[in-house]
Amino acid sequence: MKLIVDNMTCQHCVKAITKAINDIDPKAKVTVDLAKHEVDIEGGSISQEAAIAAVNEAGYEFVGISY
Secondary structure: OEEEEEOOOOHHHHHHHHHHHHHHOOOOEEEEEOOOOEEEEEOOOOOHHHHHHHHHHOOOEEEEEEO
16 A cells, blocks of 8 residues: 655654554555655555554654555
């Protein structure tokens, strides 16, 4: 799944979002594209709702789904 997330600007943001997702699902592979404001989550078993909640709780703003 690809989430569109605002307020990501640096490698600290990448680490914070990756940690937030991996805290819920350690098997999920997280790739963050700062330029596109996308968080790509592959593998694992995290639900879309849980991923969105993790991003929001980490202090970032979920905007939508990228297809």
